[in-house]
Amino acid sequence: MQKFDVIIIGAGAAGLLAAIQLKKEAQQAACALLEKATRPGRKLLATGGGRCNIANRNAGPAYYYTAAGENTDFVAPVFAAYPVADDLAFFAELGLLTKEEEDGKLYPLGDQAAAVLDVLRLQAAAVGAELYTETEVTAIRPGFILSTTRGDIAARAVILAMGGVASPQLGSAGDFAALLRPLGHRATKIYPALTQLKCPSQLPKALQGVKFTGRAAIYKEETELAAAAGEILFAAYGLSGPPILQLSRLAAAAYPAAPAEPLTVRLDLLPQFSLDAVRAELAARRNLPFTLADMLSGLLNKRLGQQLLRLITDKKLAAPAASLDDYEIERLARQIKALTLPVSGVCGWREAQVMAGGLALEQFDPATLASRLLPGLFAAGEVLDICGACGGYNLSWAWSSGRLAAHAAALYLKEGRHA
Ligand SMILES: Cc1cc2nc3c(=O)[nH]c(=O)nc-3n(C[C@H](O)[C@H](O)[C@H](O)COP(=O)(O)OP(=O)(O)OC[C@H]3O[C@@H](n4cnc5c(N)ncnc54)[C@H](O)[C@@H]3O)c2cc1C
Structure with missing residues (x-):
C-alpha cells in the first residue's frame, strides 16, 4: 500500500x-x-x-x-x-x-x-x-x-x-x-448560493439582456432583509448580476419550501436620485418634445423605460409625453425607485x-x-x-x-x- x-x-x-x-x-x-x-x-x-x-x-x-x-x-x-x-x-x-x-x-x-x-x-x-x-x-x-x-x-x-x-x-x-x-x-x-433569482413575471422576459446600474433589495412583506448595489441584468428567468448573486443566499435559504410570506425584490433604477428628484425630472420631461416611447431615453435604458411606461399607463407609446397626468408621473417615479418583482426561488446548483x-x-x-x-x-x-x-x-x-x-x-x- x-x-x-x-x-x-x-x-x-x-x-x-x-x-x-x-x-x-x-x-x-x-x-x-x-x-x-x-x-x-x-x-x-x-x-x-x-x-x-x-x-x-x-x-x-x-x-x-x-x-x-x-x-x-x-x-x-x-x-x-x-x-x-x-x-x-x-x-x-x-x-x-x-x-x-x-x-x-x-x-x-x-x-x-x-x-x-x-x-x-x-x-x-x-x-x-x-x-x-x-x-x-x-x-x-x-x-x-x-x-x-x-x-x-x-x-x-x-x-x-x-x-x-x-x-x-x-x-x-x-x-x-x-x-x-x-x-x-x-x-x-x-x-446553492451566489446564484441568480427566479422572478415569475413577464417583465424580466421582456427586458432580457437589458442591464442597469442600480440597487436591489430583498423584501419579506414590507421589511427590507438585505440590499446590494451594482450592475443588474434582466434575464428570461429573472435577474442576475453581482448584487443579485449577493442577495441570492437569502432567497435560497427561504426556498424551495414555499415560505408563508413570499419574498420580493425591489429595484431602484436610479439610486443616485431621491424620489422627489425623480418626480421633478419626469415632470420636466413632459415639457420636452418627446413621445412616451422616448420620454425616458437619456435617463434609463430605452427598452426599460418603455416597459415602465406600459406598467403605469394604457396610453400608446406614440402619445406625447405631455399627455401623462400627475397621477401617472407619480406612479412612474415610484416604479423607477421601487420596481417590485416576485421571487419564486433561485437558479440551481x-x-x-x-x-x-x-x-x-x-x-x-x-x-x-x-x-x-x-x-x-x-x-x-x-x-x-x-x-x-x-x-x-x-x-x-x-x-x-x-x-x-x-x-x-x-x-x-x-x-x-x-x-
Ligand atoms: C463559475 C464560478 C465562478 C467563481 N468565481 C469566483 C471568483 O471570481 N472569486 C471567488 O472568490 N470565488 C469564485 N467562485 C467560488 C470559488 O471558485 C470556490 O469557492 C473555490 O474554488 C473553493 O475552493 P475549494 O478548494 O474549497 O474547492 P474546489 O475548488 O471546488 O476544489 C475541490 C476539488 O476537490 C475535488 N474532489 C471532490 N471530491 C473529491 C473526492 N472524493 N476525491 C478526490 N477529489 C475530490 C474536486 O474535483 C475539486 O477539484 C466561483 C465559482 C464558480 C463555480
Missing part, C-alpha cells in the same frame, strides 16, 4: 495552496494531492468570468455566513494567521502579481484565471507534492487508510479540501457528507458559484482547522460550513484556510499532536 505523511483530498484552490504551504514548512514530508477529475483546479479557470477575482482586501467575519445565514467569527483566527495581504505576498513569490479594483476586489495583473492555476500547479509540482488525478477518495478510515479508485492509500494526516457541490459540471460532487459521516462528522443543510452550508463548524478548531474528533484530520475551503459574499471572498477563504490547515498539519507531523 502506498504511504504518505499527508494526503490532501481535492486539488482545487484550497488543496493546491495547502500542498505548497505544507512542503514549504515540512520539506521532507511525503505529500499527495488526490483529485478525482482528470486535471486539477478546473473550477479556478471559470472564476471571475475567466479573470479570477482572486481575493478581497476586506476579507473578515462580516463577509462570511453559515448555513443558518449568520455571520461567523470562525473565520477570524484563519485570517489573523493568514491575512489577505500575506496571501498576495505568497502569490507574488510564486510569480503572480495582482491589482485592486472597486470594493477591495483583487485580480491577477494579467486578468487571466489560467495564470492562477498555472502558478499553483507548477509550484506544487516543483516543491514535490505528488498529484494523482482521476483518483477519487471513496472512504476514510481512522488511522488513516483512504479507499480510492486506485486502491487503498495510507497517511499520517489528511486535509479535506474537496470543495462543495456548486457547479457540478466543473467537477464538484455531493460526496463530502457521506465520506465524513462514518467518522462522526456532521454536515449542515446545504443550498449548476448556476451556483458556491455552496452554503458544509461540515459543521463546531467539530473543527478554528485556530488550526483540525477535527475535534479525529487527531490528524484537517479541513479547508468550501467543504466547511462557510459561505463568502460575492467579490473574491470565497477564494480568499480557500487560500487562507488551505494555508492554515497545512501549517497545522506540518506541526502535527513534527509533534504528533495538535498545536
Whole structure:
C-alpha cells in the first residue's frame, strides 16, 4: 500500500495552496494531492468570468455566513494567521502579481484565471507534492487508510479540501457528507448560493439582456432583509448580476419550501436620485418634445423605460409625453425607485458559484482547522460550513484556510499532536 505523511483530498484552490504551504514548512514530508477529475483546479479557470477575482482586501467575519445565514467569527483566527495581504505576498513569490479594483476586489495583473492555476500547479509540482488525478477518495478510515479508485492509500494526516457541490459540471460532487459521516462528522443543510433569482413575471422576459446600474433589495412583506448595489441584468428567468448573486443566499435559504410570506425584490433604477428628484425630472420631461416611447431615453435604458411606461399607463407609446397626468408621473417615479418583482426561488446548483452550508463548524478548531474528533484530520475551503459574499471572498477563504490547515498539519507531523 502506498504511504504518505499527508494526503490532501481535492486539488482545487484550497488543496493546491495547502500542498505548497505544507512542503514549504515540512520539506521532507511525503505529500499527495488526490483529485478525482482528470486535471486539477478546473473550477479556478471559470472564476471571475475567466479573470479570477482572486481575493478581497476586506476579507473578515462580516463577509462570511453559515448555513443558518449568520455571520461567523470562525473565520477570524484563519485570517489573523493568514491575512489577505500575506496571501498576495505568497502569490507574488510564486510569480503572480495582482491589482485592486472597486470594493477591495483583487485580480491577477494579467486578468487571466489560467495564470492562477498555472502558478499553483507548477509550484506544487516543483516543491514535490505528488498529484494523482482521476483518483477519487471513496472512504476514510481512522488511522488513516483512504479507499480510492486506485486502491487503498495510507497517511499520517489528511486535509479535506474537496470543495462543495456548486457547479457540478466543473467537477464538484455531493460526496463530502457521506465520506465524513462514518467518522462522526456532521454536515449542515446545504443550498446553492451566489446564484441568480427566479422572478415569475413577464417583465424580466421582456427586458432580457437589458442591464442597469442600480440597487436591489430583498423584501419579506414590507421589511427590507438585505440590499446590494451594482450592475443588474434582466434575464428570461429573472435577474442576475453581482448584487443579485449577493442577495441570492437569502432567497435560497427561504426556498424551495414555499415560505408563508413570499419574498420580493425591489429595484431602484436610479439610486443616485431621491424620489422627489425623480418626480421633478419626469415632470420636466413632459415639457420636452418627446413621445412616451422616448420620454425616458437619456435617463434609463430605452427598452426599460418603455416597459415602465406600459406598467403605469394604457396610453400608446406614440402619445406625447405631455399627455401623462400627475397621477401617472407619480406612479412612474415610484416604479423607477421601487420596481417590485416576485421571487419564486433561485437558479440551481449548476448556476451556483458556491455552496452554503458544509461540515459543521463546531467539530473543527478554528485556530488550526483540525477535527475535534479525529487527531490528524484537517479541513479547508468550501467543504466547511462557510459561505463568502460575492467579490473574491470565497477564494480568499480557500487560500487562507488551505494555508492554515497545512501549517497545522506540518506541526502535527513534527509533534504528533495538535498545536
Ligand atoms: C463559475 C464560478 C465562478 C467563481 N468565481 C469566483 C471568483 O471570481 N472569486 C471567488 O472568490 N470565488 C469564485 N467562485 C467560488 C470559488 O471558485 C470556490 O469557492 C473555490 O474554488 C473553493 O475552493 P475549494 O478548494 O474549497 O474547492 P474546489 O475548488 O471546488 O476544489 C475541490 C476539488 O476537490 C475535488 N474532489 C471532490 N471530491 C473529491 C473526492 N472524493 N476525491 C478526490 N477529489 C475530490 C474536486 O474535483 C475539486 O477539484 C466561483 C465559482 C464558480 C463555480
